[in-house]
Amino acid sequence: MEVVGEAETETRALKPCLLRRNHSREQHGVAASCLEELRSKACDILAIDKSLAPVTLVLAEDGTIVDDDDYFLCLPSNTKFVALANNEKWAYSNSDGGTAWISQESFDVDETDSGSGLKWKNVARQLKEDLSSIILLSEEDLQVLIDVPCSDLAQELCQSCVTVQGLQNTLQQVLDQREEARQSKQLLELYLQALEKEGSILSKQQEAGAGFSDKMDAVDAGSNHESASEITLTSQVLNALKEKPAPELSLSSRDLELVTKEDPKALAVALSWGLKNTETLQQACHQELSLRLQQVQSLRSLRSMSARKSSLSGEPRKPKRAKQEPT
Numbered sequence: 001m002e003v004v005g006e007a008e009t010e011t012r013a014l015k016p017c018l019l020r021r022n023h024s025r026e027q028h029g030v031a032a033s034c035l036e037e038l039r040s041k042a043c044d045i046l047a048i049d050k051s052l053a054p055v056t057l058v059l060a061e062d063g064t065i066v067d068d069d070d071y072f073l074c075l076p077s078n079t080k081f082v083a084l085a086n087n088e089k090w091a092y093s094n095s096d097g098g099t100a101w102i103s104q105e106s107f108d109v110d111e112t113d114s115g116s117g118l119k120w121k122n123v124a125r126q127l128k129e130d131l132s133s134i135i136l137l138s139e140e141d142l143q144v145l146i147d148v149p150c151s152d153l154a155q156e157l158c159q160s161c162v163t164v165q166g167l168q169n170t171l172q173q174v175l176d177q178r179e180e181a182r183q184s185k186q187l188l189e190l191y192l193q194a195l196e197k198e199g200s201i202l203s204k205q206q207e208a209g210a211g212f213s214d215k216m217d218a219v220d221a222g223s224n225h226e227s228a229s230e231i232t233l234t235s236q237v238l239n240a241l242k243e244k245p246a247p248e249l250s251l252s253s254r255d256l257e258l259v260t261k262e263d264p265k266a267l268a269v270a271l272s273w274g275l276k277n278t279e280t281l282q283q284a285c286h287q288e289l290s291l292r293l294q295q296v297q298s299l300r301s302l303r304s305m306s307a308r309k310s311s312l313s314g315e316p317r318k319p320k321r322a323k324q325e326p327t
Contacts, residue, residue, distance in 0.1 A: 052085035063090035076129035138252035248288040
């Protein structure tokens with residue numbers, strides 16, 4: 001069985017990544033086929049003492065912990081990682097030429113104050129690296145790219161205005177599909193509520209018992225103030241969970257992953273919800289994240305099959321170039 005596992009690892013494609021230590025700007029380029037390989041190379045290249053294990057890999061841009069191989073494979077090439085040894089805490093680095101190191105909490109505030117000018121460029125670069133990342137974008141990111149002038153986005157993506165206009169139309173379709181899914185879910189919830197109201201006295205008693213259980217869970221969760229302090233979600237994500245009818249559709253995949261990893265009791269305290277409702281929310285976020293990852297993997301499989309067919313046909317793959325007028 002070990003020989004088969006090694007053979008499978010060798011056949012997996014290598015993903016180019018960028019590595020650095022916390023509070024350092026010196027980056028190292030590496031290629032790895034899985035998280036464990038990347039973690040091992042990080043220890044060797046960054047000279048991390050084995051006694052400082054475990055080593056945690058987080059995304060340099062927002063500190064998201066990456067500990068799932070499937071999620072790692074969905075990340076675009078040259079994603080920047082920060083290696084945290086033992087109990088180190090991630091800190092945001094202003095890599096645009098500044099010299100200040102600030103905490104994640106300060107970064108959340110500064111990002112709002114700086115406007116959407118820098119944000120849309122960062123999202124556009126992510127899209128340029130891997131077009132399939134459209135599925136992983138939040139509704140806010142999709143709307144940002146839709147609102148950008150076509151000429152500005154075309155310049156950033158190095159594409160023609162016609163191509164970028166088609167891309168923005170696709171982004172709008174993805175946004176519309178999520179809104180339709182949200183409305184369908186709302187209609188289904190209303191229908192279920194109507195059925196419950198028309199139910200028998202027994203069903204009403206069961207609902208009352210469930211409501212009492214939720215209140216008890218909320219009281220138990222409210223008494224545990226230490227759990228509430230462990231919440232790592234930003235205020236923006238918490239507001240989306242509270243206010244939107246189907247929040248899992250509006251969050252990015254990274255935010256969905258953070259929600260699913262939160263302790264249910266701590267999250268219930270932060271949202272002022274019952275434990276049962278909180279667990280249902282986390283389950284919905286987990287299902288949405290799994291669906292998006294499956295869609296990304298399907299797109300990449302189609303690309304791989306297309307490339308394999310082209311190589312079998314014996315036709316050399318030439319880069320597409322614009323047609324030139326005869327001189």
